[in-house]
Amino acid sequence: MPKRNDNTINGNFKGRNILSLDQFDLPSLDLLFKTADNLKAIAIDAKPSDILKGTITTLLFFEPSSRTFGSFSTAIKQLGGQTLEIQDPQTVSSVAKGETLEDTIRTFQSYTHAIVMRHPEKGAVQIAASVADIPVINAGDGTGEHPTQALLDMYTIYETCGRLDNLTILCAGDMLNGRTVHSLIRGLSLYKNNTIYLLSPKSLKLTRDDFKNFSQRGIILVEIESEKDIPKYADVWYWTRVQKERFKDLSEYEKVKTRFTVTKELMNTYAKKDMILMHPLPRVGEIHEEIDSDPRSVYLSKEMRNGKYIRMALMALTLGRI
Amino acid sequence: MPKRNDNTINGNFKGRNILSLDQFDLPSLDLLFKTADNLKAIAIDAKPSDILKGTITTLLFFEPSSRTFGSFSTAIKQLGGQTLEIQDPQTVSSVAKGETLEDTIRTFQSYTHAIVMRHPEKGAVQIAASVADIPVINAGDGTGEHPTQALLDMYTIYETCGRLDNLTILCAGDMLNGRTVHSLIRGLSLYKNNTIYLLSPKSLKLTRDDFKNFSQRGIILVEIESEKDIPKYADVWYWTRVQKERFKDLSEYEKVKTRFTVTKELMNTYAKKDMILMHPLPRVGEIHEEIDSDPRSVYLSKEMRNGKYIRMALMALTLGRI
């Protein structure tokens, strides 16, 4: 399976690296979502499947992860594929012995048919992809990208709202560091007539560069700093965690960590009847547990399940089995 | 597969939590043991099986384990099922990021069809079960319960003695803290006319509350403090390790740790010809290695193998595949 170069996917996933959301065009997203639609019954009904039988995928996680690791691992196994799982770099002895990342990648490509990789450093997955002659899938590279998170979020909106255009979306929390919000903005820019409200403390707004660059993609971004500016007709609320690990000054973190919190009162006042409430998780207090049972909450159910379904589709397409 | 409530199993395992030995009634035990009888040839002969094909089970171990982890993992794989294995909570990043146990459980239930869980705190598995809408199986919760250990012990007695009633059993070691002995007493109470001799140093006897409560179940408990009171007609000896980790005062531990030890002489003097010698393992000196080759010793062979067979049966029944 010779690997093609890394530009736009253009509806053909087979043998491709999946490194950035910017590789995705509308036909590719359409194919991915339709494939997820078709495959999810296999997971829900625990149906035997041999779609990936014979393939082995390395899960190479240089950083701990529960949702991304768990959903990739089970996505592959659900389709009858096998995994080689490296969850702890300390067990990769050759890394400890001073081996380069490039040689480590060449090792795992000798044994398997694809590599799913998470790494704390931005750009590390790109280096891996440039070395490997099998598909490399970015499962998060530090402050870089996390394309499959954005794909599952978009799939969740597509599935519940029935469309990915003409939407009003409220994003709240940490707009400055939030990798998932950045990716979601990129993704929704591909579709027409979307407006995103960005609710955050002043200190956690987008950088001016990001604001300008994202806006130039044709999406309308509206920055707000108070709950009272939330538009009552928003189709989606996308809440995020303020990431403690990005703060040098922890007293600064304490000030803003739950500045914006979803409570029953907030929902009653600003959320319309048929909106959905999303969160990439984990949450640490910014959505009250009383909200979990609200039928509009999808973060603990549909959104996580879609993380598995979208990765089932992505692996089946990338490994050329569908 | 909607989950039913957690009371008595009543012969129908499908979709049920398995949290306590007290859920088991005679028809359920009978079904479980017969299923184990039927399935064990698959393991012994390494026969291909697709009984669990399509199912994925999370093994969520917040505490290290070799026998329980290894037997659950291989039981599932032997029947063609898949696992998502979390052996080290440090790799569950969201736990490190401050996520609640409830949200962690909701994550893994989004990806898999059952959760086997071990946790150092009593009651943690019950909390998990109350959150999850898939079966949760207790693989040991601190000083709480460890029902599958008792099930495999009972299956071993059933298989070698041909019955689970009208038995005389000697339990030795730590009666105070021994979770496995407590569970075995509960289990054998379900059957008629069983007598259990409890051999331990005075400081490691059952609490008076436990003694009273267990006795009220209809089983006869006889406490003894010296080897010379061992009845020579006992059908089963169930030896246990004195658990160092429960002692605040280590000099106290040193005094009692091998107070009761199985030697050739002890066997020759007190054990009848067709009894069996069991131990939940690990052992740390309380059974001499010279005893290993005695045909009555089942702790290193049949008893461990049965740990796999009984878990094969339990998973096949709980996942509704048999």
Next chain:
Amino acid sequence: MPKRNDNTINGNFKGRNILSLDQFDLPSLDLLFKTADNLKAIAIDAKPSDILKGTITTLLFFEPSSRTFGSFSTAIKQLGGQTLEIQDPQTVSSVAKGETLEDTIRTFQSYTHAIVMRHPEKGAVQIAASVADIPVINAGDGTGEHPTQALLDMYTIYETCGRLDNLTILCAGDMLNGRTVHSLIRGLSLYKNNTIYLLSPKSLKLTRDDFKNFSQRGIILVEIESEKDIPKYADVWYWTRVQKERFKDLSEYEKVKTRFTVTKELMNTYAKKDMILMHPLPRVGEIHEEIDSDPRSVYLSKEMRNGKYIRMALMALTLGRI
């Protein structure tokens, strides 16, 4: 599957321990290599295979490893087998609780059909094999043996040179501690008319005992201390890492660590056109990266891939499925 004793394999792998290269005779090597030839298309084309379906193999690694662990794990899964993977002895709770190695082995043999074991102490795998009644495969025991590494190296030579006799081989690096070189010498001694040049600093030459013992096997060993003595007609260069972990005096290590390094110039001066350059990896500077793209370099490609193919063949034969 009763286990036979551990002497020469004599063309029948089924149910055998694989502990030392000295068990291999010519018919066994021939069978192993032909089996690898036949099986490798399954890996290359990601073909579904049920050859090992129904079998479970414990990978019991008391020491971290990436290549040996990864290639055994994927070899088994590629043929439809399952694994029980213990990568970190800290998760083997019973070891922490003071259990003997013997009891740990008896545990894993109760659940699985073969054990692949790595251990930091020489002889530990032999002890395991003496306890187990299922095949035990040595995946490296400290300064002892690492037979499957030598087998994959020999298979690589056989595949590229078309023969294993009448060869001139240059080994370079650490001849004193290099377990892989020692095994390769043993293996090539089985074939006629082989000569091995040993290039190392004086301090890292073979012990005089090893030199004498190896020479008595009929292979010609020539020790050299300078690049200018490399024979220009060598068929194979087998480069190795100087193992930092063996040095008590690190300044001594610094002196010799890259004393012999493969550069473009060295290749141009001493390497013939159709030789191959091998290395067991990891490398830490002793082969320059500019050499990687030389068609004679097989260490990052064919040699690693053969590690998987030879282990596929070994497991299929040992488990009696071919």
